[in-house]
Amino acid sequence: MQGDNQALLSVRNLRIEFPNRRGTLVAVDDISFDIAPGEILGVVGESGAGKSLTGAAIIGLIEPPGRIAQGEIFLEGQRIDHLPYEEIRKIRGRQIGAIFQDPLTSLNPLYSVSRQLIETIQTHLPLNEREARARALELLDEVGIPGAAERIDHYPHQFSGGMRQRVVIALALCAEPRLIIADEPTTALDVSIQAQIISLLKGLCKEHGTAVMLVTHDMGVIAEAADRVAVMYSGRIAEIGPVQEVVRAAKHPYTHGLMGSIPHIGHHVDQLTQIEGSMPRLQEIPSGCPFNPRCEEASDRCRVERPNLQGVEQSEVACHLFDAQRVEARAGE
């Protein structure tokens, strides 16, 4: 199967497994999604839902023994999931940039910021030392580091957390990639700085036409930045659609529960809704819909048959509740 021509990134039926002594754990189970050029796709879910792993799979950095067991990943129509190491390495940083959670540990403490920028630039672009340095300076300016000219030769420990994350963003942007995978880019930062980093990321990507896969568990960040959002649960996509629709009119009971657990200013509630139980561990994912033990609306069918994504309004939802709706809708025609 070929990827959608319009999509920048197409993930098709991706399945990631971790073989271990007692069998095989399926961490990501048959997920498909697209990211259009310039689009920001938010990916939310609890820890262990498989969202970071999906990001790692796209840039070919799944830690062994984890492996892509099935499925295809296309970047601009070119299949990239089965490339030899050297080929995918050249795509990393050049066509797909990455930003990780903790800016404090993402930078090599022993190398100056300029050295890390220049080595990345020179890896991907045919620039000499002086040109690369000029570009590094431009990038630091662009990500809003005050006094970039003086600070470029400083070491990471001389920058604050927010500033370091800006350096990390500059590093991800070095070679003008078409897509950035941002894995929890604000989780480790102070709340006051989170918003700045998100708006910086959003602004830069709009300017450069860069698409972003924004992995986070923070619905606030998603609502702020994303165009579309994919909700992951137990290694599957529960719901994917335009951010307004998913946030305002969640369809999947899990998404509904997630939204109910967010406090709103002006709405007085005695207690926030809470989803009973917790996400099953990988070796204990139930048959049928993985959410069924926690779902108030689960039927017998949910315990047996796995729901597939199906279109509902602008979104796609993996829930049997909407099979019924569709049946009713058809019956009404």
Added chain:
Amino acid sequence: MIAFLVRRLLQAIAVMAVVALCAFFMFQFVGDPVNQMVGEDATKADREYLRESLGLNDPIPVQFGKFALKAAQGDFGVSYQHKRAVSTLIVERMPATLELAVTAAILAALLGVPAGVYTGLRRFGFTSKLIMTLSLIGISLPTFLIGILLIYLFAVILGWLPSFGRGEIVKIGAWETNFLSVSGLKSIILPAITLALFQMTFIMRLIRSEMLEVLRADFIKFARARGLPNRAVHYGHALKNTLVPVITIIGLQLGSLIAFAIITETVFQWPGMGQLFLQAVQVVDIPIMSAYLILIAFFFVVINLIVDMLYYVVDPRLRVDQPSGGGGHG
């Protein structure tokens, strides 16, 4: 940096003073040196004269003061056994030991570091497992046994290399070197390997475990995500981050190579300080023993000082005199 150096120098002086005190008290408690020096038929007057001329009748603090002052100038008195200045004896022997120790250290580092990086990167490979298994031999076999085995193989059976001594020695000023003659070079091979083997396996295992640790770090993952070639990630980012503990250990090991070359020197009849020390122990030649003690302590202190300074070169986080944490929050 300068404040740090001054602090370290003061510490070093304190350490040396304590060591000097220990060395000094060896004179007080290990028998009467006069008995060792004079014959059976010496008269009481002879003994008393010797006592006086050696300064053994002075009050102890005065004796220590004199001792420390002289030691600081490199004067450790006269050997009871050899009847020559200890400093001359040591200076004669030092090149042999230093050349052996430094050769062994370089050998250990040149082989140990790459082997450590390799086994750290390919931890599940067959070659790595083979190297790790073989390295157990280096760790567990005692030095004298390795030395004897090497002599048996290369000197006795194959006859390629000499089994003892330094071979032909070339003099450059006061320094006698092995490195400028074929037989000297051949002579140093076996003892250097013997001495290096343990250090090499030690460095290798240290680098390997540090590499395994560092390779899991986020900045390595991020370096890969930036598309940097493996060479840059492994030998630049990863290896450099293993260096601080490795420098510490290599420094300390160099100290112990010098101090504990004794066994290797004995096995190979290597005319170094270790041999001098062993002979001194046999005849209770206190001046040599105390000078050796002070000298080894001095080597350790100097090496430690150098290691501390190397930290500054390797790790920018320690250069505290630079502005840090500036710029405030984004």
